[in-house]
Amino acid sequence: EPHSFDIVMLGMGDDGHTLSLFPGTEVVNEEVKWATAFYLTAQQMNRITITAPITNKAAAVCFLVAGKSKASALKEVLHGDYQPNMYPSQRIKPLNGNMHWFVDKEAAELL
Template identity: 50%
Template sequence: MVTIFNNKEEITPYAADIFVAAAQKAIQERGIFVIALTGGSSPVAMYKLLATPHYRTKIDWNNVFVFWGDERWVPLDDDRSNAKMSCHHLLNHVAIPKANIFPMYKTGITSQDYALEYEQSIKSIVREDGKFDLILLGMGDDGHTASLFPAQVVLQENSKWVSAYYLESQNMDRITLTASTINKAREIVVITYGENKSNALNEVLYGDYNPQKYPMQLIKPLDGKLLFLTDQAAIGTNQ
């Protein structure tokens, strides 16, 4: 499903309302809310809004468990860290126990070994069904999502829940939920907007199936919901 807004500012409260509703529903039905946050610039306004009293008081943060969809393998105090950004704009402003936050980075361990550890952390919370209640994603202008970049071996990974690999084009390790893990989620929300995303978004939604070129096309929930939140600039004439 694609919901088109006039501009990116209209996306923010809509996305925040989805977050709150998903949290309330999960906690009411299962006792906990398990979320995978996204990095980049797209969710920043939503995180800021969720941190305001009007929104943060609607969620029982004691029962929220936070993971990330992907991360650059950089220290948590690095400005490139998705965890640092998310904490700065949201998590530092809500009453969530520190033990409920699972950053995708750890000192003194390789990214590959930590991917195995991170998978076990997820399993300890969601159990074997592997279902996140909500996974937030962005999309790059090359059609990548999380750290599922075009033409990378990770795109074929079906057994691991979490994978780490060296991304040559960025000269760094990345760690990511795999497409098969993302697709188990009860709800997936993709926030992507702006004219620079137009070509990739339209190829993902309306073009031929070519996930090696546009990895976002791999995101197809098994029995959950998939929602794209976008704007007129990104969608262009296709609506």
């Protein structure tokens, strides 16, 4: 089966979210749809996102993470227990592609 994208560039929020996969939302566990729209109550707004299944089929996934406010979440995403409902960035694991993390000194301070 061909991959989805050649490269997917992602950021990560200080709560561990990526794309529009926010902690505690149903979309984190989506396994069928490659894209979905939903209402995010915490922000009182509609969101649209590609999902983990299509992202994980990419040839390469790159995370760019910057800032001290992301340090705790980054540590949990990379080295903590697998808790994707709490740290949705943990759902991003390319099936056959490469994963790259680009982090600044402040974001990496707890690693």
